[in-house]
Amino acid sequence: MSSTSSIPAGKPNLFKRVLLAGLVFQSVAIGGAYATGRETVEYAAKFGTLGWMSVLGTFALLAVFAYLVFELCRKFRVFEYRGLLRLLIGPFYWLYDFLYLLLGVTIIGVLISAAGSIMADTLGVPVWITSAGLVAIVAVVLFFGQSVVERFNSTGTILLTVGYVLFAVLVLAVKGDDLVANFRDSAPPLDPDSTAWSSISSGLIYGSLYLCIFPAAMPVMRFARARKDSFWSAVNLGWLIALPLFLTYFAVMAFYPDPAVLDAQIPWLNMLSGYGPWVVIVFGLLVGWTLLATAVGLVQGALNRVSVNLEDLGRKPLTRKGNGITAAITLVVAIVISQAGIVDLVAKGYTAGAWGMLIVFGIPLLTRGIWLIVKGTPAARAEEDAASPAAETGGEAEKTIEGTRS
Numbered sequence: 059m060s061s062t063s064s065i066p067a068g069k070p071n072l073f074k075r076v077l078l079a080g081l082v083f084q085s086v087a088i089g090g091a092y093a094t095g096r097e098t099v100e101y102a103a104k105f106g107t108l109g110w111m112s113v114l115g116t117f118a119l120l121a122v123f124a125y126l127v128f129e130l131c132r133k134f135r136v137f138e139y140r141g142l143l144r145l146l147i148g149p150f151y152w153l154y155d156f157l158y159l160l161l162g163v164t165i166i167g168v169l170i171s172a173a174g175s176i177m178a179d180t181l182g183v184p185v186w187i188t189s190a191g192l193v194a195i196v197a198v199v200l201f202f203g204q205s206v207v208e209r210f211n212s213t214g215t216i217l218l219t220v221g222y223v224l225f226a227v228l229v230l231a232v233k234g235d236d237l238v239a240n241f242r243d244s245a246p247p248l249d250p251d252s253t254a255w256s257s258i259s260s261g262l263i264y265g266s267l268y269l270c271i272f273p274a275a276m277p278v279m280r281f282a283r284a285r286k287d288s289f290w291s292a293v294n295l296g297w298l299i300a301l302p303l304f305l306t307y308f309a310v311m312a313f314y315p316d317p318a319v320l321d322a323q324i325p326w327l328n329m330l331s332g333y334g335p336w337v338v339i340v341f342g343l344l345v346g347w348t349l350l351a352t353a354v355g356l357v358q359g360a361l362n363r364v365s366v367n368l369e370d371l372g373r374k375p376l377t378r379k380g381n382g383i384t385a386a387i388t389l390v391v392a393i394v395i396s397q398a399g400i401v402d403l404v405a406k407g408y409t410a411g412a413w414g415m416l417i418v419f420g421i422p423l424l425t426r427g428i429w430l431i432v433k434g435t436p437a438a439r440a441e442e443d444a445a446s447p448a449a450e451t452g453g454e455a456e457k458t459i460e461g462t463r464s
Contacts, residue, residue, distance in 0.1 A: 087271050117265075121292045134434065139154065145426075157411065171403065219302070228333055229312055241311070263416075266412040275295070364384055
């Protein structure tokens, strides 16, 4: 299988075996997933003091899916998503690419809308100038290649992660009493018909959205040596996503149910508005950088997927000119979509994308993926069986990667 890879020589350290996959995953997720705070309101905070169940639901679902993905990667030496999708859904693997492109354009639309709001609120820059500038910067970064993209992502992730902690500390240091009061009084959901299960299921749906990010972390699993490495990598990934969600959720709950925060396109901006203009400006710059980095990564991913699918059809991959045209079309479509606003895009677009990912990737992981982990023949053993004298003489039934026995 073209997607397989040999195990790296030597003994990888604990960082590579257990921590790196989660960090790579978070570096891609942090910009498009919860930089604005809108996602936290839509999928957790609107449930009042029941919202913590949503965050735990997201953590649990991601940890389970991460374990299944990572263990399949380790066991079958499949370190890229197309090889894994072929294992899970066979010839229908292209559906994942189709969903990724649709979801990617939606996320970029959210990023453009968020960047426009942030720059308008913090620096007074007109939205159309921000949109045009975002398109131009994405084009320049993509022109200079992957190394620039990686530096964009890593720098923005570190800065925003530190920023999240500082911003949450700022809010809770002043509004901590309001947070405690809300939990003491069991502040009800905005929708009186919501239940604990409503909150949990919302977290599960939100967690499914992250299925589009696993391809970024899969190559790192080449360092895994045992099932416990897959397990602890999955747990680490889960809390790396859940911790910023909890911080944002508690910060929002300190203002609950203030509509100025709950109905805002970018709740973080409103939560930080009383701490001096420098805090809002720093937040705007940090989030703006990260949103830009995420947009670059999504466009780059879309270009790669278009090229690979063209090759599958026997055609040539995109040229530099083709990349430019495709990137421009993607960004223009995203700008048009961004006119719907962050609130509707997150509530409707993200939810639809999450359900699509759950059907195409999540359910196969929970069914065929578990079967392959339990019954499938590991890649190393399959190779040994293929090279055995019995296999060469035809005296033994073929042992496939799915673990059939003679």
